[in-house]
Amino acid sequence: MIRFNNVSFGYPKQKLLYANIDLELKAGSVYGLLGKNGAGKSTLLKLMAGLVYPTHGKLSVFNADPTKREPSFLHEVFFIPEEIDTPSLHVLDFGAEHMPFYPKFNNEQFLHYLKEFDIPMTNLNNMSFGQKKKVWIALGMASNASLIILDEPTNGLDIPSKRKLRKLIASVINENTCMIISTHQVKDLDSLIDKIILVDEGEIIVNTDTESITEKLVFKLSSDISTTEQYLYYESSLAGNLIVKERTSEDEATKLDLELFFNAGINNKNEIKQLFN
Amino acid sequence: MNNEFSFRRVQLLLRKNFKENGRRYLLMFIAGFGIIFLIYGLLIVGSFHNMFPSGDRKMLFTIGIFLGGTLFSASFYSFFKSQPKTIQFILLPATTGEKLLISFVLTQFVYIIVFLISFTSIDWLMCTIYNEFVSIPKWIVEQEKHYYKAMYLFNSNTVLIKEILIMYFITTSIAHLGSLSFINNAYVKTVILFILTVVALIFLNNKMLDLMIPEPIMPRGQYFTVSFSIGDKHQPTGIVKLPNLWFTIIAWFLPIFLYISCWTMSYFKIKEKQI
Numbered sequence: 001m002i003r004f005n006n007v008s009f010g011y012p013k014q015k016l017l018y019a020n021i022d023l024e025l026k027a028g029s030v031y032g033l034l035g036k037n038g039a040g041k042s043t044l045l046k047l048m049a050g051l052v053y054p055t056h057g058k059l060s061v062f063n064a065d066p067t068k069r070e071p072s073f074l075h076e077v078f079f080i081p082e083e084i085d086t087p088s089l090h091v092l093d094f095g096a097e098h099m100p101f102y103p104k105f106n107n108e109q110f111l112h113y114l115k116e117f118d119i120p121m122t123n124l125n126n127m128s129f130g131q132k133k134k135v136w137i138a139l140g141m142a143s144n145a146s147l148i149i150l151d152e153p154t155n156g157l158d159i160p161s162k163r164k165l166r167k168l169i170a171s172v173i174n175e176n177t178c179m180i181i182s183t184h185q186v187k188d189l190d191s192l193i194d195k196i197i198l199v200d201e202g203e204i205i206v207n208t209d210t211e212s213i214t215e216k217l218v219f220k221l222s223s224d225i226s227t228t229e230q231y232l233y234y235e236s237s238l239a240g241n242l243i244v245k246e247r248t249s250e251d252e253a254t255k256l257d258l259e260l261f262f263n264a265g266i267n268n269k270n271e272i273k274q275l276f277n
Numbered sequence: 278m279n280n281e282f283s284f285r286r287v288q289l290l291l292r293k294n295f296k297e298n299g300r301r302y303l304l305m306f307i308a309g310f311g312i313i314f315l316i317y318g319l320l321i322v323g324s325f326h327n328m329f330p331s332g333d334r335k336m337l338f339t340i341g342i343f344l345g346g347t348l349f350s351a352s353f354y355s356f357f358k359s360q361p362k363t364i365q366f367i368l369l370p371a372t373t374g375e376k377l378l379i380s381f382v383l384t385q386f387v388y389i390i391v392f393l394i395s396f397t398s399i400d401w402l403m404c405t406i407y408n409e410f411v412s413i414p415k416w417i418v419e420q421e422k423h424y425y426k427a428m429y430l431f432n433s434n435t436v437l438i439k440e441i442l443i444m445y446f447i448t449t450s451i452a453h454l455g456s457l458s459f460i461n462n463a464y465v466k467t468v469i470l471f472i473l474t475v476v477a478l479i480f481l482n483n484k485m486l487d488l489m490i491p492e493p494i495m496p497r498g499q500y501f502t503v504s505f506s507i508g509d510k511h512q513p514t515g516i517v518k519l520p521n522l523w524f525t526i527i528a529w530f531l532p533i534f535l536y537i538s539c540w541t542m543s544y545f546k547i548k549e550k551q552i
Contacts, residue, residue, distance in 0.1 A: 051367060052551045069548075070280040074370035085361040087297035097293045101286075101370045 001027045001178050002048055002147070007057035009047060017043055018202045020057065025195075027146070028175040029209075032193035033182040034262050039199050041182040042082070045149050048180070049079045062146065075102050078145040082152040086124040086132050094124055095139060104144035113138035116164055130156040137165065141172050148172075150181045154188040162188050186258040193258070198265045198272075205265050206276045210256050216275055217264075218247045219257040232271055233264035246275065286371045290379050309345055310395050313337060317403045326414065329407045329427035338396055338430060339441060345392060346445055350384040350452035351464040358460055363552050373548040381540065384449050389442070400430045447532055450539035457546040 004023040010016035017040045025031060025048075035041045046052045047059060050066030050073070059066060064073040086094065091114065099105045114121075117134040124132055133156050140148050154162050169192050173179055181189055196213065198206040217232070220243045225234060233244040242257070244264040265272045295302070316337055320330060356362040366376070404427035413425045431438070455467025486494050492507045492514060508514030519527070 046552065049364075049368060051364060053549075069367065069373070071286070071370040071372060072280050074368055077368060079364055079368055081361045081364050083361050085359045085365075088300060089296060093296060097289075097296055100289050 001025055002061050003059070004047075005058040005060075007047070007054045007059050009043065009052065009054050009056075011052075016055070016202065018047075021202075021204050023197070023204055023207055025178060025180070025197075025207075027178045028173070029178060029195045030169060030173055030189075030192050031178070031180045031195045031197055032186065032189065032258070033180055033197045033199065034186065034258070034265075035182075035199040036266060037184075040202055041199060042151055044197075044199060045079070045151055045180060045182055048147070049077055049149055050074075051079070075104075075143075076146040077149070078102075078140040078143045078147070079149045080133075080136050080140050080151065080153060082155060084129075084133055084136050086127075086135070088123060088125045090123050091119060091121060091127075091135055094135065095142075098139060098143075102143040102145065106142050106144060109144075110138055110142035113141055113168060116168065117161060130158060130161065133157065134161060134165075137168070141168055144172075146177055148177065148179045150179070150183075152183055152185075153181060154183060154185045165189075166192055186262060190256070190258040196258070196261070198262065200266055200269060203269075203273075205269055205273050208276045212276065213261060214253050214256050216247055217261070218245050218251045219243070219254045219260050220245070232268050232275075233260070235260075235263060280372065282372055282374050286375050287378050290369075290371055290375055291382065294379055294383070305349065306391065306395070309341065309392070310399070313341060313396060313399050317399055321403050321407055324407060325411055328424050329404065329411075331428065331430065334400065334430050341396060342389070342392055342441060342445055343448060346384070346388055346449045347452040348464060349388050350380075350449040351456045351467055353380050353384060353453060354456040355463065357457075360552060363550070367550060367552065373544060377540070377544050377547055380453060380543075384453050385446060388449075389445060397429075397431060403427075404429050443532055447535055447539075450536050450543075454539045454543050454546070457543055457550075 002023075002025040004021050006020050006022060007018060008016055008020055009018045033041050033044065043052060047054060048061055048066065050061075050069050053067045062073065062076060064070065066073060066077075089097070095107065095110050099107060099110075114135070117131075117138060119131055119135055119138070120127070124135065127135070133153070137150070137153060140150075153165060157165060166189065169179060169181075169189075181193065183189055193210065195209045196206055197204065221237075221240050222243050223240045225231070225241055225243075229245065231243050231245045235242050242260055244257075244260055245251075247253070317334075320333055324330065356366070369376075407427040411425055411427075413422055417425070451471060452464065452467055455470070456463045459466045483494065486505070490507060493509065494505055494507050504516055504518040506513040506516045
């Protein structure tokens with residue numbers, strides 16, 4: 001569905017952010033894009049949407065060149081940025097103005113999602129940031145675009161809305177849809193994400209599914225740190241030491257701790273990279 | 278709807294633009310209309326015992342058309358300051374040509390039509406009021422009384438409407454390109470760049486002729502438009518004048534070239550816009 005082939009990208013007058021990256025994303029999955037601030041997560045999303053152009057290499061999304069921004073490509077892509085800006089329109093007019101541009105847009109779905117999110121039927125100007133964000137999310141989901149990109153979707157959402165968002169994402173994902181979620185709040189969406197892309201300093205450290213991670217790694221809470229055992233990463237917490245180590249045949253499978261995996265990936269980049277590539 | 282240019286999508290974009298910006302356009306219209314109305318009001322109050330000044334009205338018309346038109350064009354893409362709005366604009370499923378056509382229609386047709394209708398209406402109304410209430414001083418002889426009858430501005434043959442319109446189309450195209458090129462302070466930056474370019478062109482024009490012609494050019498230090506003198510300051514050896522045909526071709530070619538260039542560059546600015 002999305003293929004980065006030897007792609008490089010850098011902003012003008014700055015050093016390359018990504019150098020010769022190869023990456024493939026498949027339909028039917030919810031990708032979690034993780035990385036530190038400034039690691040290039042948003043840039044990677046923008047590259048996929050055709051908002052920035054690769055300086056080198058080939059990038060194709062549904063076999064199309066995103067930089068051409070052809071309508072047939074654009075109505076398959078819906079990008080919800082972290083910050084949102086809405087016009088002074090009634091929420092229903094807002095939907096009605098976008099609807100004709102997306103051939104697969106379903107107005108009934110849109111109304112249903114608005115209801116699910118408890119959006120008041122009023123002008124967008126009278127809404128809070130979180131409500132406006134939910135309107136955008138509802139619009140994006142109702143567009144039935146094949147590629148939905150969400151940049152920090154849970155920012156500004158209250159706890160019930162986060163739960164509803166998870167429910168919504170789970171209901172719209174199918175074998176033809178790919179959803180990419182860039183987030184720092186991994187705990188908000190970890191039950192949904194089935195593939196992880198971890199980026200750091202312009203490098204793709206991991207692009208794998210959550211099953212592979214739990215197959216290869218063990219996440220444990222231990223009261224003490226063994227000097228004989230090799231850990232990929234550990235950190236101390238109030239409850240004890242949180243450990244990430246390579247899974248051996250004796251270890252039982254553990255639940256994926258995305259936050260711990262993220263920290264392991266950032267702090268022990270080379271070993272994690274070796275393990276998953 | 279496919280990847281080809283679609284008038285249906287243009288209609289949708291136009292409707293979307295009016296829905297989203299309608300209130301802003303209305304406020305701009307009210308402000309512009311109010312300013313013209315107010316100035317006309319002041320003119321009429323000061324003219325009930327005098328002639329209705331046509332020069333001031335012409336100036337108001339010219340300033341309104343240029344300042345208003347260029348400000349409107351230069352602010353057309355002011356939403357580029359907002360990253361989410363820019364993303365929304367870029368990713369809205371329509372071709373670049375369709376998106377560009379919206380700004381073309383609004384800046385090149387809608388503004389001028391609205392301005393001309395508004396201005397003509399105010400002018401007509403104020404001339405009618407003036408003609409109704411003017412008190413002609415008693416000492417004015419019968420033959421001169423017609424000077425106290427206000428003529429509608431467009432009845433006057435001294436309004437260079439054709440030239441003004443050509444200048445309007447060119448300056449608004451430049452302002453529109455400026456709005457795509459500069460995210461902040463587009464109007465100010467475009468005006469400064471425009472002035473610098475004109476000054477540089479005049480300077481370069483003289484310098485190039487200096488290089489081409491071995492004798493001094495325009496010894497009195499004046500700039501030239503259609504002809505220039507060569508030779509000594511006190512004894513010029515001749516005047517160089519372009520053949521009429523050349524002049525006509527250049528006079529038509531330059532504005533058309535500038536106009537098409539601005540819109541072509543605008544097209545590519547939108548097409549290549551990255552964020």
